[in-house]
Amino acid sequence: MSDPIISFTDVTYTYAGTDEPALHSISLEIQPGEYVAVLGLNGAGKTTLGLCVNGVVPTMLGGELTGTVLVGGLDVSEYPVREMSKLVGMVFDNPEFQMSQMSAAEEVALGLENAGVPYEEMRRIIPETLELVGLGGFEERSPLGLSGGQQQRLAIAAVLAMKPQILIMDEPTSNLDPIGKQEVFDMAAKLNRERGMTVIVIEHEVEVMARYADRVIVLDAGRIVMNGTPQEIFSRVDELDALKLRVPESAALARVLGSEYGLWKGQVPITTEPAVSAINELLGAKNA
Amino acid sequence: MSMQAALPIAMIPGNSIIHRINPLAKLVWVVGYVVLAFSTQNIVILYSMAVFAFILAPIAGVTKPLLKACLILVPVGSSLLALQIIAPAVERPWTEVASLGPLPLYGDGLYYGFVLLGRIVASLIIALVMVMTTHPSDLFTSFAKLKVPYTLNFMLAMTLQLIPVFQREVGIILSAQKSRGMKGTGFAAVLPSFVPVFVGAIERVQQLSISLESRGFGSNGVKTSYRQVRGRPSDWVVGIVGALVVAGLSTYSIMRGTWSLAGEIQFSSVFVFVTFLISATIFAGIILAAILFSFKK
Numbered sequence: 392m393s394d395p396i397i398s399f400t401d402v403t404y405t406y407a408g409t410d411e412p413a414l415h416s417i418s419l420e421i422q423p424g425e426y427v428a429v430l431g432l433n434g435a436g437k438t439t440l441g442l443c444v445n446g447v448v449p450t451m452l453g454g455e456l457t458g459t460v461l462v463g464g465l466d467v468s469e470y471p472v473r474e475m476s477k478l479v480g481m482v483f484d485n486p487e488f489q490m491s492q493m494s495a496a497e498e499v500a501l502g503l504e505n506a507g508v509p510y511e512e513m514r515r516i517i518p519e520t521l522e523l524v525g526l527g528g529f530e531e532r533s534p535l536g537l538s539g540g541q542q543q544r545l546a547i548a549a550v551l552a553m554k555p556q557i558l559i560m561d562e563p564t565s566n567l568d569p570i571g572k573q574e575v576f577d578m579a580a581k582l583n584r585e586r587g588m589t590v591i592v593i594e595h596e597v598e599v600m601a602r603y604a605d606r607v608i609v610l611d612a613g614r615i616v617m618n619g620t621p622q623e624i625f626s627r628v629d630e631l632d633a634l635k636l637r638v639p640e641s642a643a644l645a646r647v648l649g650s651e652y653g654l655w656k657g658q659v660p661i662t663t664e665p666a667v668s669a670i671n672e673l674l675g676a677k678n679a
Numbered sequence: 680m681s682m683q684a685a686l687p688i689a690m691i692p693g694n695s696i697i698h699r700i701n702p703l704a705k706l707v708w709v710v711g712y713v714v715l716a717f718s719t720q721n722i723v724i725l726y727s728m729a730v731f732a733f734i735l736a737p738i739a740g741v742t743k744p745l746l747k748a749c750l751i752l753v754p755v756g757s758s759l760l761a762l763q764i765i766a767p768a769v770e771r772p773w774t775e776v777a778s779l780g781p782l783p784l785y786g787d788g789l790y791y792g793f794v795l796l797g798r799i800v801a802s803l804i805i806a807l808v809m810v811m812t813t814h815p816s817d818l819f820t821s822f823a824k825l826k827v828p829y830t831l832n833f834m835l836a837m838t839l840q841l842i843p844v845f846q847r848e849v850g851i852i853l854s855a856q857k858s859r860g861m862k863g864t865g866f867a868a869v870l871p872s873f874v875p876v877f878v879g880a881i882e883r884v885q886q887l888s889i890s891l892e893s894r895g896f897g898s899n900g901v902k903t904s905y906r907q908v909r910g911r912p913s914d915w916v917v918g919i920v921g922a923l924v925v926a927g928l929s930t931y932s933i934m935r936g937t938w939s940l941a942g943e944i945q946f947s948s949v950f951v952f953v954t955f956l957i958s959a960t961i962f963a964g965i966i967l968a969a970i971l972f973s974f975k976k
Contacts, residue, residue: 442889445893447889447892447893451888451889451892471892471897472889472892472893473892473895473896473897473898474898475893476892476893476894476895476898477895479893480893481890481893483886483889483890485886488882488883488886488887488890489886489887489890490840491833491836491837491840491887491890491891492816492836492840493814493815493816493836493839493840494816496905497816497905497906500905501891501894501896502894502895503903503905504902504903504904504905505894505895505896505897505898505902506895506898506900507900507901507902507903508903509903510903510904510905510907513903513905517905531692535840535843535844546890549894550893550894553894553895
């Protein structure tokens with residue numbers, strides 16, 4: 392395996408003015424090009440984990456951080472967030488709060504201007520990026536006049552235009568309708584596959600994460616309690632239940648069929664397709 | 680949710696010759712208008728300035744919104760004229776030309792009323808034409824070229840952006856309070872909504888600052904600009920002509936002791952009387968309507 396692009400070594404972080412650490416001795420490595428989903432209840436430390444990667448924790452928010460977070464080989468506590476921005480793009484959950492410009496094009500341009508990208512290149516990158524997030528032709532629209540989903544995609548475009556190696560999305564689809572959610576995750580998957588971008592998604596949408604993620608990390612009360620492939624994690628239905636986390640519907644169904652009726656044997660399906668074919672088989676066997 | 684609360688005075692997109700003039704050249708004219716308007720008391724100049732500014736409106740295609748914004752002149756103008764006729768803002772002696780019962784009406788008062796109104800009308804119209812034909816971002820980009828610090832510029836631009844946002848926020852909070860049985864209109868409703876609006880604002884600003892910093896805001900390297908504002912030769916001509924005209928007329932006007940036509944223009948008593956009646960009626964009507972409206976609520 393190559394060097395990890397993100398590595399947490401025994402990281403404990405306490406927000407300024409609180410006693411209880413938000414993160415408890417976290418150790419974690421993420422390889423370049425991985426698509427990682429972070430699950431957990433509200434308050435489990437998911438957002439804090441994300442903020443550690445671009446250095447907002449601790450450089451902007453203060454508080455007490457022990458252990459080291461290395462991103463692209465850089466210790467985040469030693470570099471200002473604006474330096475980390477070349478490496479890490481972060482999209483937050485409330486898109487409207489991230490808008491500051493008068494037009495969509497300028498919103499996307501902001502990061503490029505700060506990075507000193509020449510005008511001619513911006514003229515090329517901005518329409519391209521807007522097109523990529525499905526906002527082609529929206530250049531002159533006011534960000535505040537867009538719908539929640541469009542604003543979210545604009546916030547993503549504003550970050551993508553800077554071509555970060557790592558994209559972190561903190562509940563990026565909480566304001567979106569089902570189609571909008573699908574679009575955002577498809578886009579992230581495409582960036583991950585085609586550009587090798589490392590993607591970290593903080594989400595509640597287990598179905599989608601089961602489909603897209605290479606790895607699932609489950610946080611509870613600031614600790615990593617599970618860390619593995621979606622298949623491994625979502626098969627542990629009882630443990631997820633105990634953590635009050637949702638499991639994919641097909642996994643839940645397989646468990647009921649397995650434990651209560653003794654009908655399910657073999658691997659727990661985490662997406663719909665294997666569940667459907669397995670059930671068809673079951674029905675076929677019965678009818679035969 | 681994301682309904683846009685528009686500012687009453689905003690840019691009207693277009694591609695007219697006025698739209699295309701460099702923002703700084705336009706700014707020279709606006710500043711020049713204000714300087715000249717406040718250095719002369721010559722009503723011919725003042726109203727010629729207003730007429731010239733108004734001619735620009737159809738050229739820029741902003742006549743209708745301009746007229747709408749100019750409605751503010753009705754209360755301002757009527758009160759100014761009515762009050763000046765009965766109490767001129769100049770030294771005595773005043774020449775009484777008519778009277779309304781025991782109330783003396785002064786001719787020089789009307790002249791100064793017209794001067795004050797002319798200053799407002801001329802400055803307002805040219806400023807509105809500028810605001811309605813200039814993209815705020817272009818203006819700020821031009822400021823940046825004048826070495827106005829990036830952060831200051833950004834703050835100005837942000838403020839413009841936040842006004843409609845907070846307008847909407849107040850609306851949402853007022854509806855929320857109404858739905859919980861609190862008073863939703865009038866002054867009594869404004870105070871209890873302050874706290875949530877400000878708390879919301881602080882949260883928003885913190886989130887925004889994190890988001891901006893995450894996009895490299897404040898980095899030390901060379902910054903580029905997406906909006907390109909050109910200074911063509913024609914823009915220089917417009918700007919220099921504006922500066923010369925203003926400098927010339929202002930100097931002349933100051934040399935002639937503010938250059939007033941007060942002695943030369945004599946209003947007939949009928950004209951003063953009728954003007955007073957009309958402006959006083961409009962002014963009183965507006966006040967009465969405002970009082971009735973607030974009682975109805």
